[in-house]
Amino acid sequence: MHDSRIRLWIYQHFAGTGRAPSPVEIAAHFGLTPDHVERALHRLQAERDALVLIPGGPYIWMAEPFSAVPTSFLVRSGTRQWWGNCIWDGLAILALLGVDGAVSTACPVSGQPLVVSVVDGAVVAAPGVVHFAVAARDWWRDIGFT
């Protein structure tokens, strides 16, 4: 089993269901052992920079722009929903899937709900301001903070 097929299926699973598949689910889909899949996931992280695993385990944390864990950026399109890793990734999910929708978050300081909507392929309602705290060359130094 080529790692590329596993990577693509992880993305398709995120896109279709809003969540990451577990190693057991991946193994069942491809007729592999979970051990084989876990090694593939570690290779995809370490050698191809294709995803981020939860530290110390074989479970997917991020396959950018998707997050496997709930975050402050809920992305909705119709009845479908996903978690984005940040406001950039939230918008990127809608762009990647080619769907209209909205990214819902809240101001970290005031708690005010903020919703950025995409209609007909463009951002139409956009309250608030985006803040990039980390300069580009340091984005991958601590991807969780970034």
Place this chain on the structure above:
Amino acid sequence: MLLFRSEDNVRAWCGQRHLTPGEIFDPPRLWPLARAWYDDRLEPDWRRRTVVQRQAILDAAGFRGSFWRLIDS
């Protein structure tokens, strides 16, 4: 990359963390970057773009200047 109600709230958030504010801009400006950065992720033969390719995307989306440099020029 977070969304705040106002620039004052960005400064308050940074002050609480002893951080210097980074780059602040309106959400629509992020859209071209959101569209381009991950547009290859559902391709079967995906490979992470090189740093030169990623820099080109940032430049094309209008994110220029030292803050947005992935590499030294």
